[in-house]
Amino acid sequence: MTDATTIVRDHPLWHPFSDMGTVGTEKLVLDRGEGIWVYDTQDRRYMDATASLWCANVGHGRREISQAVAAQLDQLDTFNIFGDYANQPALDVAARLAALSPMDDTKVFLGSGGGDMLDTAAKIARAHFAQRGQPQRTHLISRSLGYHGTHGLGTSLAGIEANGAGWGRLVPDVSVVARDDARALEDEILRVGPDRVAAFFCEPVIGAGGVHHPVDGYIEAVADVCQRYGVLFVADCVICGFGRLGTWFGIDRWPVEPDMIAVAKGITGGTMPLGALLVSGHVAAPFFTGEPGAPVLRHGQTYAGHPACCAAAMATMDILEREELIGRGEGLEQALANALRPLAENPMVGEVRAGLGLMAGVDLASHVVESTPGAVAILQRRCREAGILVRPLIRGIAVSPPLTITPDEIVELGALIAEGFARLEPLVARNAASR
Numbered sequence: 001m002t003d004a005t006t007i008v009r010d011h012p013l014w015h016p017f018s019d020m021g022t023v024g025t026e027k028l029v030l031d032r033g034e035g036i037w038v039y040d041t042q043d044r045r046y047m048d049a050t051a052s053l054w055c056a057n058v059g060h061g062r063r064e065i066s067q068a069v070a071a072q073l074d075q076l077d078t079f080n081i082f083g084d085y086a087n088q089p090a091l092d093v094a095a096r097l098a099a100l101s102p103m104d105d106t107k108v109f110l111g112s113g114g115g116d117m118l119d120t121a122a123k124i125a126r127a128h129f130a131q132r133g134q135p136q137r138t139h140l141i142s143r144s145l146g147y148h149g150t151h152g153l154g155t156s157l158a159g160i161e162a163n164g165a166g167w168g169r170l171v172p173d174v175s176v177v178a179r180d181d182a183r184a185l186e187d188e189i190l191r192v193g194p195d196r197v198a199a200f201f202c203e204p205v206i207g208a209g210g211v212h213h214p215v216d217g218y219i220e221a222v223a224d225v226c227q228r229y230g231v232l233f234v235a236d237c238v239i240c241g242f243g244r245l246g247t248w249f250g251i252d253r254w255p256v257e258p259d260m261i262a263v264a265k266g267i268t269g270g271t272m273p274l275g276a277l278l279v280s281g282h283v284a285a286p287f288f289t290g291e292p293g294a295p296v297l298r299h300g301q302t303y304a305g306h307p308a309c310c311a312a313a314m315a316t317m318d319i320l321e322r323e324e325l326i327g328r329g330e331g332l333e334q335a336l337a338n339a340l341r342p343l344a345e346n347p348m349v350g351e352v353r354a355g356l357g358l359m360a361g362v363d364l365a366s367h368v369v370e371s372t373p374g375a376v377a378i379l380q381r382r383c384r385e386a387g388i389l390v391r392p393l394i395r396g397i398a399v400s401p402p403l404t405i406t407p408d409e410i411v412e413l414g415a416l417i418a419e420g421f422a423r424l425e426p427l428v429a430r431n432a433a434s435r
């Protein structure tokens with residue numbers, strides 16, 4: 001099979017995170033999806049081992065979701081939830097998330113995606129302390145290689161250096177610490193001054209930064225550090241939630257209680273743009289005194305609580321519950337690790353990281369990255385030719401198929417990626433020979 005890249009000359013569509021020199025003229029135009037498969041405009045089939053940027057946890061082509069959205073658009077197509085306006089799907093989603101939340105007295109702030117929720121979390125952390133009489137408590141800390149979206153605050157929190165660079169001066173009072181070192185977090189809090197630090201942002205399993213699992217005990221240790229210094233622990237579960245790690249939120253795989261949890265993506269199976277920030281009652285308290293004239297959080301997006309997006313979330317959560325998909329993120333993690341393990345024997349492979357949740361990273365060996373310019377993009381292309389879509393990362397690829405994938409299909413996934421590597425091999429060999 002070869003892939004069906006369409007040649008599109010001088011098209012004005014500007015693609016996110018993309019080399020427009022290449023994709024400006026060549027695009028893979030996808031047309032439809034069903035289950036773990038997507039099809040291009042020439043009806044070629046690809047296994048979606050990305051769940052489209054870690055979103056389609058329930059698989060593609062779920063009529064139940066599209067029908068719920070259509071019905072909602074017919075009934076109330078749009079209305080904001082500013083002030084005292086509400087709509088039933090927004091109320092339902094907030095109540096459902098609060099009931100599932102591992103935090104006490106959870107309040108739910110809605111937005112249009114992950115980045116919205118990370119910026120919301122940063123602002124709520126600072127606003128919380130301002131209301132508690134500690135306005136100097138503004139400093140935010142994140143983990144190296146973490147990804148927290150592309151808005152202003154999220155970009156400032158970037159642990160992937162390239163994402164934070166080149167924009168001029170962004171948000172001050174932000175720092176990044178080594179991702180697996182709880183001591184580094186504590187040292188940074190002490191360096192800045194505990195009375196100046198508002199929050200620590202933690203992706204439990206780092207996704208876009210390469211699929212890196214936390215070392216044993218790390219999550220518990222950083223939660224403990226945060227608690228000791230009164231620093232709010234913000235769990236960025238935009239990727240890890242909705243079953244990806246085998247639990248509703250991802251962070252609930254560990255025995256810790258965060259102060260805020262950001263989710264998006266899998267909440268609607270990627271079908272509609274929605275993010276949610278779960279906020280522990282004690283953090284939200286200054287804004288929920290019940291007194292007229294209580295402080296107002298002057299923040300929120302037009303589409304927060306959009307009825308059609310919330311209807312999609314309700315339908316998605318129904319599917320996740322009814323088909324018992326949440327636990328599959330953990331139930332299938334060993335199958336995925338087993339399917340990818342043979343790749344570790346391949347001399348073109350540097351490392352395979354799998355075994356925690358239905359997500360994995362496969363790094364290219366250093367000699368491949370050094371000898372073959374654009375090696376990751378070429379590997380992605382070779383995998384596509386083999387019939388599988390994978391996510392290119394900094395040094396390799398990520399896989400995160402829908403939770404509906406079967407064990408047999410996971411074996412097929414491993415074989416298709418192995419074929420992608422086999423297709424890369426002649427180029428790598430040629431480059432090595434010419435050095």
Ligand SMILES: Cc1ncc(COP(=O)(O)O)c(C=O)c1O
Pocket residue numbers: 053112113114115116118147148149150203207208236237238239264265
């Ligand atoms: C961990 C994490 N946080 C935040 C975001 C940003 O989400 P969005 O792209 O919906 O703004 C992402 C996106 O991939 C993510 O992986």
